[in-house]
Amino acid sequence: MDRKSGPDRDTFPKLLRYNATHRGGRPASREKEYGIWQTWTWAEVEEETHALARGLMALGLAPGEKMAIIGSNRPRLYWSMVAAQLAGAVPVPVYQDSVAEEMQYVLEHCGATFAIVEDQEQVDKILSIADRLPELRQIVYGDPRGLRNYDHTTLHPYSEVQETGRKRKSEFADQVEANIASGTGSDTCIMLYTSGTTGKPKGVVLSQDNIIVTAMASAEFDGLRETDEVLAYLPMAWVGDFIFSMGQAYWCGFCVSCPESGETMMVDLREIGPTYFFAPPRFYEGLLTTVTIRMEDASKLKQRLYRHFTELARRVGPRLLDGKPVSAGDRFRYWLGNVLVFGPLKNTLGLSRVRVGYTAGEAIGPELFSFFRALGINLKQLYGQTEASVFITQQPDNEVSADTVGVPTPGVEIRIDEETGEVFYRSPGVFLEYYKNPESTASTKDAEGWVATGDAGFMDPATGHLRILDRAKDVGKLADGSLFAPKYLENKLKFFSNILEAVCFGDGRSQVTAMLNIDLTAVGNWAERNNIGYGSYQELAAHPRVYEMLQENVEAVNRSLASDTMLSGCQIHRFVILHKELDPDDGEMTRTRKVRRSHIADKYAGVIEALYDGSKSVFANIEVTYEDGRKGSIKGDLEIRDVKVFPTGQSEKVAAE
Amino acid sequence: MSHDVAEAASTDAEYAAQEKAHGLRPHQTGTVMMEVKNISLRFGGVKALTDISFDIREGEVRAIIGPNGAGKSSMLNVINGFYHPQEGEVWFRGQRRGKMKPHQIAKQGIARTFQNIALFKGMSTLDNIMTGRLTKMRRNMVWQAIWKGPAEREEIEHREVVEKIIDFLEIQSIRKTPVGRLPYGLQKRVELGRALAAEPKLLLLDEPMAGMNVEEKEDMCRFILDVNEEFGTTIALIEHDMGVVMDIADRVVVLDYGKKIGDGTPDEVRSSQEVIDAYLGVAHD
Numbered sequence: 001m002d003r004k005s006g007p008d009r010d011t012f013p014k015l016l017r018y019n020a021t022h023r024g025g026r027p028a029s030r031e032k033e034y035g036i037w038q039t040w041t042w043a044e045v046e047e048e049t050h051a052l053a054r055g056l057m058a059l060g061l062a063p064g065e066k067m068a069i070i071g072s073n074r075p076r077l078y079w080s081m082v083a084a085q086l087a088g089a090v091p092v093p094v095y096q097d098s099v100a101e102e103m104q105y106v107l108e109h110c111g112a113t114f115a116i117v118e119d120q121e122q123v124d125k126i127l128s129i130a131d132r133l134p135e136l137r138q139i140v141y142g143d144p145r146g147l148r149n150y151d152h153t154t155l156h157p158y159s160e161v162q163e164t165g166r167k168r169k170s171e172f173a174d175q176v177e178a179n180i181a182s183g184t185g186s187d188t189c190i191m192l193y194t195s196g197t198t199g200k201p202k203g204v205v206l207s208q209d210n211i212i213v214t215a216m217a218s219a220e221f222d223g224l225r226e227t228d229e230v231l232a233y234l235p236m237a238w239v240g241d242f243i244f245s246m247g248q249a250y251w252c253g254f255c256v257s258c259p260e261s262g263e264t265m266m267v268d269l270r271e272i273g274p275t276y277f278f279a280p281p282r283f284y285e286g287l288l289t290t291v292t293i294r295m296e297d298a299s300k301l302k303q304r305l306y307r308h309f310t311e312l313a314r315r316v317g318p319r320l321l322d323g324k325p326v327s328a329g330d331r332f333r334y335w336l337g338n339v340l341v342f343g344p345l346k347n348t349l350g351l352s353r354v355r356v357g358y359t360a361g362e363a364i365g366p367e368l369f370s371f372f373r374a375l376g377i378n379l380k381q382l383y384g385q386t387e388a389s390v391f392i393t394q395q396p397d398n399e400v401s402a403d404t405v406g407v408p409t410p411g412v413e414i415r416i417d418e419e420t421g422e423v424f425y426r427s428p429g430v431f432l433e434y435y436k437n438p439e440s441t442a443s444t445k446d447a448e449g450w451v452a453t454g455d456a457g458f459m460d461p462a463t464g465h466l467r468i469l470d471r472a473k474d475v476g477k478l479a480d481g482s483l484f485a486p487k488y489l490e491n492k493l494k495f496f497s498n499i500l501e502a503v504c505f506g507d508g509r510s511q512v513t514a515m516l517n518i519d520l521t522a523v524g525n526w527a528e529r530n531n532i533g534y535g536s537y538q539e540l541a542a543h544p545r546v547y548e549m550l551q552e553n554v555e556a557v558n559r560s561l562a563s564d565t566m567l568s569g570c571q572i573h574r575f576v577i578l579h580k581e582l583d584p585d586d587g588e589m590t591r592t593r594k595v596r597r598s599h600i601a602d603k604y605a606g607v608i609e610a611l612y613d614g615s616k617s618v619f620a621n622i623e624v625t626y627e628d629g630r631k632g633s634i635k636g637d638l639e640i641r642d643v644k645v646f647p648t649g650q651s652e653k654v655a656a657e
Numbered sequence: 658m659s660h661d662v663a664e665a666a667s668t669d670a671e672y673a674a675q676e677k678a679h680g681l682r683p684h685q686t687g688t689v690m691m692e693v694k695n696i697s698l699r700f701g702g703v704k705a706l707t708d709i710s711f712d713i714r715e716g717e718v719r720a721i722i723g724p725n726g727a728g729k730s731s732m733l734n735v736i737n738g739f740y741h742p743q744e745g746e747v748w749f750r751g752q753r754r755g756k757m758k759p760h761q762i763a764k765q766g767i768a769r770t771f772q773n774i775a776l777f778k779g780m781s782t783l784d785n786i787m788t789g790r791l792t793k794m795r796r797n798m799v800w801q802a803i804w805k806g807p808a809e810r811e812e813i814e815h816r817e818v819v820e821k822i823i824d825f826l827e828i829q830s831i832r833k834t835p836v837g838r839l840p841y842g843l844q845k846r847v848e849l850g851r852a853l854a855a856e857p858k859l860l861l862l863d864e865p866m867a868g869m870n871v872e873e874k875e876d877m878c879r880f881i882l883d884v885n886e887e888f889g890t891t892i893a894l895i896e897h898d899m900g901v902v903m904d905i906a907d908r909v910v911v912l913d914y915g916k917k918i919g920d921g922t923p924d925e926v927r928s929s930q931e932v933i934d935a936y937l938g939v940a941h942d
Binding site: 032033034035036145146148149260261263264267 | 817820821823824825827829830832879883886887
């Protein structure tokens with residue numbers, strides 16, 4: 001099979017044709033319906049997609065127009081992306097959990113004329129903002145439930161649109177074929193809106209070449225093939241999902257399975273047993289927390305087996321995975337552990353068959369990372385951005401570590417700005433432009449094609465791998481001039497299972513302070529085991545013993561920071577536990593759950609002030625937004641604790657490091 | 658919406674006119690499906706129901722409300738055939754109903770849920786809903802024992818119906834979970850699923866929202882309306898929460914001390930002085 005993107009494989013419509021011809025009988029999409037996995041082969045997917053494209057053209061979808069796609073991962077919605085391209089239009093996936101106002105901004109900004117949505121929930125959202133979207137002409141929905149009595153002048157069921165496309169094949173088939181033939185790699189492939197860590201989301205325009213060349217290079221890097229299996233469960237509007245579930249799937253021809261619903265994801269994961277798997281660190285954290293909790297409830301014998309073999313695995317597993325020498329005795333014991341503990345555990349988690357596993361987006365705790373590698377799961381890190389079509393660097397097999405993000409993906413060049421330490425890259429995946437925003441395009445991408453990542457980092461001289469420190473704009477200085485890297489600190493805090501989120505302050509201040517969120521699963525379970533009663537999240541978060549426990553965690557972070565000469569000034573002097581979880585609905589985080597610092601600084605100004613004026617507690621009244629858009633507030637007195645700091649250079653080792 | 662219509666309509670034409678005036682959905686003008694005429698029910702010397710008459714129309718959501726001890730559950734049990742009233746008649750789909758056992762009534766197309774959940778706690782969600790298909794199973798024990806062939810085919814057919822209900826109620830994630838382990842709100846939803854599995858013409862819901870929080874109530878309301886709309890199932894429900902009833906019911910019967918004190922659209926009932934007195938209390942002088 002040829003491995004280069006030739007003129008017959010340089011766009012998605014052409015790749016679809018290629019796959020339908022060369023591997024027409026192989027599975028392409030899978031979805032669980034009524035409890036049974038339904039499979040579509042590449043040939044069937046081509047038929048479905050083309051029928052949809054003709055139906056959309058019959059409804060009046062014209063070349064160059066934008067079509068919004070809103071819903072959770074469904075094969076039909078993935079097909080509609082290519083169907084839009086077949087009609088010459090540009091698909092714009094939108095985060096399905098955005099509230100109507102956020103959706104309005106994106107739909108208005110991209111000027112979508114069509115929208116394909118999953119169900120009534122999304123239809124209702126669009127109808128509620130329809131009067132502010134003059135350009136939107138037609139809405140197509142997948143699930144007809146609850147929509148029977150709606151006005152159907154501009155609303156159409158998906159199956160009907162496809163049916164029209166089948167009936168009127170002769171009218172539109174030629175046009176579709178002409179669109180396929182005239183398509184080239186420089187055409188716009190997709191528009192993806194960034195989650196908007198700062199300000200309004202920006203529409204990143206990516207070309208067919210951007211996606212396909214990147215998918216090709218990264219697939220080759222990891223030896224992906226048509227027999228691989230993936231589970232598509234991350235938001236369709238996120239570039240990563242587009243690369244994994246569309247780009248690499250179409251390039252390699254592997255099958256993409258969609259879970260039945262968000263809640264059944266773990267069961268579906270187990271049934272599918274993906275061989276190629278991506279998840280954010282948060283997901284692995286959740287898995288480890290569940291495993292730990294369930295082991296604590298298990299019988300004594302099982303607990304001892306688990307402890308014994310995971311200890312062995314931590315020592316032997318990563319070495320085995322990297323092909324380093326391991327003694328025959330250890331090999332045998334690891335094999336035994338695999339039979340008794342790791343095998344069944346991996347099977348329960350649905351990770352038995354994972355050949356290539358990735359994590360990215362946030363730093364991953366070394367403890368966490370080594371746990372999964374110890375089990376024999378080839379978990380690696382990558383570093384990427386929407387603007388780069390994901391891949392900037394990734395870790396090759398056998399060269400994996402928790403604190404680097406790997407070597408540049410083939411075709412990517414990296415440059416570190418000497419003054420600010422900011423990372424720049426140039427690659428075939430670099431985006432065309434920000435839609436209707438030439439200023440931002442110019443400030444992000446220079447004339448030679450170098451793109452600023454906004455992250456500060458350096459190339460590790462020992463390994464040649466890239467190491468990311470923090471967002472370049474977030475790296476600041478304390479009043480005494482020492483370096484302050486908030487995200488680095490926050491990640492260190494979040495490595496403790498009790499702490500879900502942390503926000504650190506200190507830029508331009510005399511000392512560092514922190515706001516923490518407890519992890520309700522871990523702390524709740526701990527409370528149950530220790531007979532601590534609580535009626536609400538707020539009550540648990542304010543419990544003195546929870547404070548004590550978190551204080552120990554913060555002290556442990558301080559102790560490890562003391563040994564780092566660069567960052568020892570960053571030790572946390574005071575902290576507070578918040579009475580509510582930081583939430584994207586309240587604008588405190590992005591949809592991809594990244595902390596929005598400036599917004600939090602405004603909203604929690606009173607709390608931050610109290611962190612610095614030495615007071616022992618503070619009254620906080622914080623506004624919250626419910627899922628239906630109503631507003632309320634959560635108020636309460638929050639205790640502030642002082643934490644011990646350690647003198648620089650004290651090299652006491654901490655277990656978590 | 659006008660609030661001046663206080664009298665209950667007595668003919669179909671009047672209903673239609675009133676409904677039009679209220680901008681309600683047209684399907685409420687369906688034919689009478691069930692009629693209860695002059696029902697009186699006594700337990701020894703205690704009069705639970707006195708001379709109650711009302712009807713339930715094809716395709717509507719009919720609510721029975723009233724303060725505690727008003728006789729709501731007794732009324733439902735009469736419709737259900739569990740209690741046999743001393744006086745009065747129950748007509749269902751054009752036929753007068755004699756004394757029947759509850760399972761015979763179930764076969765006629767009436768299904769119900771209970772105020773206190775009555776599920777099989779040790780069985781999975783799937784199996785619980787499957788029990789709702791019992792009245793539809795044709796193969797006897799011998800066939801079931803042989804299993805291969807007709808009995809297996811039958812089970813597959815029934816399983817399909819059950820899976821559609823699971824999908825409809827969005828309970829895929831608890832398909833195989835024993836219901837005893839589920840939270841209350843979800844158990845209520847499973848119970849609704851089991852009632853739906855019998856593909857009833859008339860669905861009786863006994864306090865479907867009792868003990869639920871606001872979010873669970875909203876979900877339940879949506880499911881009730883969806884059932885009504887998607888399957889065209891006629892629904893009669895008892896409910897305490899007035900707000901909920903007024904939102905989802907097409908017509909409401911109000912009982913107090915075993916007597917009917919109001920009957921009509923939510924707006925009419927809301928503005929009736931007698932109903933207000935019964936709910937808010939009134940000084941007797």
